Amino acid sequence: MPRPALEPPTPDGSAGLRLAPLDTSVDSHLQIKEVVYRRLVRAIVELELEPGRQLRERQLAEQMGVSKTPIREAIVRLEKEGLVTVAPYRGAIVRGYSHGDVREIYELRELLEGFCARRAAMQITESxxxxxxxxxxxxxxxxxxxxTDDIxxxxxxxxxILYRQAAGHRIGGLLVELDLxxxxxxxxxxxxxxxxxxxxxxxxxxxxxxxxxxxxxAEAACREHIRSVFADLINALPEQLTRTPIA
Known part of the structure; x- marks a missing residue:
């Protein structure tokens, strides 16, 4: 998908932060805190909220039309998942990645997806x-x-489909943690x-x-693919994404 344009933040990292109010009717079966969490996850993953962006509870609550409690709970979850960091005197900040972080993530991806490809060659279902x-x-x-838009x-x-080959295996859980x-x-x-x-x-x-x-x-082909993606990514990694590296 095309990368969204990023607005340069002000020194406090808050300029340009505009999230639409939640349409809770779309996810009426979910609790408000889950809807808030998912909305913030998508905004971070899709680079709508870029690294270095400061997440102010009051501002987010007003924009999304909720109280500060679900915002605060979502930020706690996002911190555990490595998508935000909570810094003294600055509050929650969207995290970025150093080149070392990206290398570590893709080394893990190579191992895990290579395992999935191997298992697929051994036991993939007809479906x-x-x-x-x-x-x-x-x-x-x-x-x-x-x-190419749908590719x-x-x-x-x-x-x-590859990840499904790790169903019931501990590696499946590791892939879930890396997925975002x-x-x-x-x-x-x-x-x-x-x-x-x-x-x-x-x-x-x-x-x-x-x-x-x-x-x-199958494993060799998959691992070669991941190494190829990593090489392209590390060369294209924009400065915005490295502004606040993972500690």
Whole structure:
């Protein structure tokens, strides 16, 4: 997806912060605190709230039309997930990533997704294999047509199918913990020249190895893909994302 434009913050990090009031009717089955949390997560992951942005409880509460309590509870959860940091005298601040943080995240991703690809080659269900094949065919067709807007969503779907191969395994839980950071960082690579082409080709190679029932080949192809994405990301990493590195 295209990266949203970022407004430069003022010295206190608050300028340009505008979140629409919550439409609780859309998520009427959820508690307000969960709706608030999900809204803030999406704003951070999609770079609507960029690194260095100060999250003021009163301002957020007024803009979202809620009390400060669900805002405060959401910030606690976001801090645990590494998306914000609470600094003395400054309050909650959206976190960024140092190059070392990104390397660590992608080293973990390489290990975990490589494991999922290996398991897929050994025990993938007919349904998941059908979905993977359809996914890469659709990605290739869109790429060849020059219609690329929907390709990032297909990439996300590809990853989710791979992640399903770790169901019931502890690695599945680790992937869940990384997922928000991977999605956030992944939003930065879509515009890198040649990245879509490379990812479509690499996904095709992974699926080929899985359908050949070659666990070693599937893991190797997946790990090579992750290393390729990391190389592009680290070169494209904007200054905004490194403003407040994870401690």
């Amino acid at each position: 998941d294999e059908t979905d993977l094949r359809a996914n890469v065919r659709r990605s290739r067709a869109l790429l060849d047509q020059g219609t 990032p969503a297909l990439f996300d779907e590809f990853d989710r 950071h991977l999605e956030r960082l992944g939003n930065l690579t879509v515009g890198v020249p040649g990245r879509l082409d490379a990812s479509v080709r690499q996904h095709e190679e992974i699926v080929t190895e899985i359908t050949k029932r070659d666990p070693v080949g």
